[in-house]
Amino acid sequence: MVASGGPDVRHVRINFQLPIGLGKSGFWHKDDLSVAIAHELQHAVEIAAWPEVVDGATLEAAYIRRGLDRGAAHLDTDAAIQAGDERRAELRRR
Secondary structure (H helix, E strand, O other): OEEEEOOOOEEEEOOOOOOOOOOOOOOOOHHHHHHHHHHHHHHHHHHHOOOOOOOHHHHHHHHHHOOOEOOOOOEOOHHHHHHHHHHHHHHHHO
């Protein structure tokens, strides 16, 4: 995820990286993509609530300051993990 902009206008770009171990098609299963989108959109909601985030450096600093650095350059939140888990459960109920 990349943040850019300034105090009046901010942008968030979400990139999806294909996980290792995909089938020969090289495509994500639509359910996996849906789970990833739910997870990343939760991050976008969080970033929108953090007005100090205007670029990659301030994004990383915001996660670290909030104790959301999970090591090995992995910044994540319980809310984003939960959003993905809830989406996966929703898909399984169908």
